[in-house]
Amino acid sequence: MTLASLPADGIVRLEVTVKPEWLDYNDHMNVAWYVAAFDLGIDAFKDVIGITLDYIAREQRSTVALESHITYQREAHRDQVLRVETRIVDFDGKRVHIYQELYRDTDLLATQETVSISFDTAARRSCPFADDMAARYRTVLEAAAALPRPQWLGRSVGIRQGKPAA
Template sequence: MEGEATYRGTVYPWHCDHIGHMNVMWYVGKFDEASWNMFARLGLTPSYLRESGRGMAAVQQNISYKRELLAGDLVEVKSRLVEFRDKSIRILHEMRNAETGEIAATCEIAAVHIDRAARRSTPFAPAIRYAAMPHLVPSEPAIA
């Protein structure tokens, strides 16, 4: 998968569970960090979200685990915007062991743009749509 690098990090010993590989909570966390980096590239920056009273809420997340990651492994997540709708987006992430290039996990996430005061979904501003379009790479949903 071609995509934009949205996260780089390391697996620390405290990320590992009782069988010695990175625990699922850390996959979710690293994919979440990648999502926020992708949001910022689309114009959904922390400043925009604070000043506009908007937010992003995850409504669905599907993760497929392919290979173990162990303490000390270097991790890279690449992301693609695969769908942009009036009020929602869908991002496909691919996590790799940065040393070996092996795919460790994939994650498809759907998120909704919300008005934080009304607690309801709201359309993206035209400027956000304009900023997002160069990042859009339509794709079929990920298959586990």
């Protein structure tokens, strides 16, 4: 199976521009808007693999987030053009592990990883991926197979005891 609009490396890229209303009292992009930018990247990824609004309405299947983790590396400011890169790093019969990076030019600003689950929109509960969707995820995962493991993948939240504060 091939997906015509899937880049050869399996990474879907989307550009977003930091809007004035995305800024907080520190005059940089608020954390909520990092999440929003990543969510727009997931929407673009879903469009590429065929989980469009039409697909969701017709098949009554979508995905919903179960867990998410963000690392913040650098600030983003008003009117900067950012690039969201979205790829999958794993999936099984019901779940997909999505990894994203947010860039300004070549500067890494943030990362997000999310585990989402296949969701029956009529029954309002999880369900196995439809065969066609599982095949699409497999195609995307195979496209990204040659990429190195992302440096920031699999991080956890916590304070390492015994390490002095910077």
